[in-house]
Amino acid sequence: MKIASLTSALLAGAFLAFPAMSAELRIGLNDDADVLDPAQSRTFVGRLVYTAMCDKLVDISQEMKIVPQLATEWAWSEGGNVLTMKIRDGVKFHDGEVLDAAAVVATIERNMTLPESRRKSELASVAKVEASGPLEVKFTLKSPDVTLLAQLSDRAGMIVSPKAAKELGANFGSKPVCAGPFKFVERIQQDRIVLEKFADYWDKDKILVDKITYLPIPDTTVKLANLRSGDLDIAERISASDAESVKNDPNLTYADVIGPGYMAMYANVANGERADNPLGKDKRLRQAFSLAIDREAISQIVYEGTAMAGNQPFPPSSPWFNKDLAVPARDIEKAKQLMKEAGYETLDIELQHANNTTQTQMMQVIQSMVAEAGFNVSLKATEFATLLSEQTAGNYQLSRSDWSGRIDPDGNLHQFVTCKGGINDVKYCNPEVDKLLDEARTSPDDAVRKEKYDAASVILADDMPIIYLGHQPYAYAISNKVEGFEPSPDGMMRLLGVSKK
């Protein structure tokens, strides 16, 4: 009797589960991914796809904490020079190969040595990685670097099948083999990326859909129309102007979360000849410019209130935000006064920005706001590739670009404002800031680190080489047929536990 009811329960369960298992989840992406090789990838959208395809050593929780994924536990040595990780037992790659310490070492070494690898700077602090047991990996560092864990929670920590990596080399992206819940099926450029359920996944009970199709659709109206007609189940990064209509649609759900990145304007303070201008030379003018901006209004006008106003590299919602430096309210009088102190009634400024409609709209809002303080801003729209080369070459006065954000606070600050920072395009250099940010890297104690970042942010808010504007949301529109989807604060789409009716 007992056995019979158990069997029938199992059978019923199997039958009930069956329709759900045949489900296909269709996801509308904002743009197309680049090469599908974690070592070579560089786009945000690529990371979205990896989240379903490639498991990492460690993951990020909803609370932005580092949690186990392929590594079950880890420990720092005394002095912070060695990181030892225990690898999960019984994990298989999509090609059936076993994921062990050797595979982890091979992947990390590949990331560090493959000529095409874009992970080198992320792993720059690693001197040596070795297998200290069949399921134990030891990272030896050149100098203490607590940010390594955060790096291993992203592409640098995605473990790929050594066999496939060896066979395909730099062409790994044509047929990626990882150890995530979904495996690669096919990809057609600018059209689709198809993944299917990986039956041997270590946590396979949580996989509730059979197939995922990612479709790059940049146009927001088209994306929503497809969602409404049922051709899509989830649309990521929908435009803020659509938030309202999604909320009003009984068949759709709206969800958003503030990301770890920021929106900012970079003032050329010391990068080449063009830094030789009043705005680059006098911090009072930069402060005046910043004070003339109504950050809250920008969030309302351009992002329908879904963005968060901000004045630091971390959003006010982040534990790293310096609460003593509140987001300033707009103060035209003070801006004018600062202008006067600097000796200007009006000032002409050229502002370069990426050539897309949201940026253009936002820059026009700022142009019209700062005009009241006496700034005559002329806008210069360029394609992204040009924007970057102009910014690197110092051929700009004020340049607007975004940073997608890193989990560790170091990633949002160190490389931008330290004298030798890799992407310090403003060429800001202040030994005091360097010292604070270098020290913050080495301490495993968050309270100590926070102190350093707070101190640095006070100096930066005064010198203002970078004018922070706010923090973008990751907004999703989700069909009501989808259950269990929750936006993650790092903007990734975690699809374990997500099902479709």
Added chain:
Amino acid sequence: MPVYIGKRLLVAIPTLLIISIFVFSLQKLLPGDPILAMAGEERDPATIAFLREKYHLNDPVIVQYFSWIGGILVGDFGISLRTNQPVLELIGQKLPVTIQLAVMSMILALLIGIPAGILAAVYKNRAWDYIANIVALSGLSVPNFWLGIMLILLVSVNLGWLPASGYESIFVDPVRSIKTMIMPAFVLSTALAAQLMRHTRSAMLGVLSSDYIRTARAKGLSPREIILSHTFRNALLPIVTLSALLFGELLAGAVLTEQIFTIPGFGKLTVDAVFTRDYAVVQGIVMCTAIGFILMNLIADVLYVLLNPRLRATL
């Protein structure tokens, strides 16, 4: 005939050489550095140096040009900076999509343009003629991308009749394929249909007023027979050549249409490649389009000769 074709192909060589120089110099002229965008958000200097080396961007321009031309001669158009795929493979992936779009709009244009032209010619200076002319003028004048936007708004957003975007191969799911493609195909066909209508009309008028139609009328043939078997057949000649010529125009017109309807075709590839400075892809696309254009012209001329018995004799 083979001699004629051979001669034409020979003349095309200097033309293609000029295009190749023009297109290659674009790489030097376009501002911006794709490598910076490719090196990742951190823009690691070692990665940048490696990528420049890998794509031979450090070589002298002349060397780059000749290795590129050499590659083309053996069918190698280089590798996309952005996706790492061979350019030819990329084009091979996209072209069928655009060709399907072009063929569908060609069919639509023929279905609309030719009957409208015949109607207009037969009812010259009467209501039907005026209506056909006004519609044709509108078709010629309406900006494609605006028509596309308005149709998405009306048909997809408000009425929900057709999907607003997407692409399905006609071989995989024909119904869905046609459903997703019909709206963009219509948008693309408007100008074509208009031109076809005008040419059909004037060709028909030319034939209708000719002597042998008068003879046919005098013989007592019914108007229907006259129009279909005599007039239309003779008017077909310029229409066929025009269609071949316009096909090239269609491929170009697909650029914006694909952008609006996010169709993963040739035109979208082009725009994306220009914007992301994917040199190899831009160069490959322009070369391929130019070759295609020259071939279509040749086909149009050959068809013209073949369909025209009097000219055939001269060759």
Added chain:
Amino acid sequence: MTVIEQTAPTIAKSREKSRAWRKMCANRGSIVGMVIILFFAILAIAAPILPIPDPVATSWSAIRKAPSAAHWMGTDDLGRDILSRMIWGARASLMAGVISVAIAVAIGVPFGLLSGYFGGWVDQVIQRVTEALLAMPFLITAIALAAFLGPSLTNAMIAIGLSAMPIFVRLTRGQVLAVKTEDYVEGARSVGLGHVDIMTRYILPNVFAPIIVQATLTVATAIIAEASLSFLGLGQQAPAPSWGSMLNVAKNFLSQAPWMAMWPGAAIFLVVIGFNLLGDGLRDALDPREN
């Protein structure tokens, strides 16, 4: 391309002109076309003195408002008056159409003249280059050129002008070839006139009619091309308005503010109809075959 056999020497010109004018005026289509063009041209010229709001004045309290008594065509994503932007945008669009065609004519016609008049290797070189340019799709060339020159209205005009230029080389050359062997040209040559004189005084005036027709029709194409480039963000730069860039912004707000997309598109449509009608009318009027 319609090849028009222009046989009349220059002496008969003025009479012919007035006849063509009369024919034009008898053509309802071309009248309608002229009226449309004039309407937009007057609006464009009068924009600074019309009692309309500043086209770049933003208003945070009037964002994306539907058409009303205060804003006849509604407001855009920054609360700017769309009617005012439409009128100022007409300046950009018309200017872009006319100037880019002027560039195309100014470069294309002389080359066509040289090519047709001298023949030989001059002709060969010019023809090969023209063929090469013609073999590249118009819009793709324009996009590449505009990207190279950097996004701005001026650069868009240059890009469109250069892309449209080969048509005029072709057309002029064909016309010159047809006229070159006419008696009056032979006559001028036998009197010992120089090449420049013959080209400018005898050939050019007699090949100009089809060029004008083509130019008028190309203005229509150029206006659409400018709108297309602006639509891709390569034309008129913010905050200055042009119809194409207004559409570019509008496509993000289609379901919330459809009026933002309606007006600029309709205006482009109308103006292009105007130029097409005028061009067709001109062609009929200047076509001697229908006399």
